[in-house]
Amino acid sequence: GNSVTQMEGPVTLSEEAFLTINCTYTATGYPSLFWYVQYPGEGLQLLLKATKADDKGSNKGFEATYRKETTSFHLEKGSVQVSDSAVYFCALPTGRRALTFGSGTRLQVQP
């Protein structure tokens, strides 16, 4: 079935550093791909998505490009802020009409 693999965290960066969180997927066909963010003590929020190959999803300075050649959907941001500290999840639909999530990557941004 469909699955995603994320890089393990935590990722610790200084403010204004460049961020990359790797996500690779295994899927039948070309399902939509998602990044969700979970701030401390909160539920998950949709950060961005891409619905087809070569699409770029973007939101709040974050970007991810749906690359079928490398089966990847890496999350990037050019300059992180302390407020970006959270857990980030890559996700895609399973064949059973539910989202399956990666294991999550914790980002810690230091001032």
Added chain:
Amino acid sequence: DTAVSQTPKYLVTQMGNDKSIKCEQNLGHDTMYWYKQDSKKFLKIMFSYNNKELIINETVPNRFSPKSPDKAHLNLHINSLELGDSAVYFCASSQGQDSGYGYTFGSGTRLTVV
């Protein structure tokens, strides 16, 4: 207006008790879900309902029973609680059965069994 609301936010209870968690969404979505998040942040689907019909029923103990009185509500009842049930439980909803739309999540219910 809260889109997906769960109650209670925190629940501390003793082993062997029975408890319920309630979820309501005001987005007009057709499909609702329960996920369990463990202490390592791993998320696992438990159940999903589409228009009050059970669609997904993952391998969870029979002590867990979902109930959807209408498409805006999905409750989770847990019998004979065990220590291993301690986790954060998230309700979510989506438009239609195609999860390509993504989900809207509630803020979670942190269940602690002592």
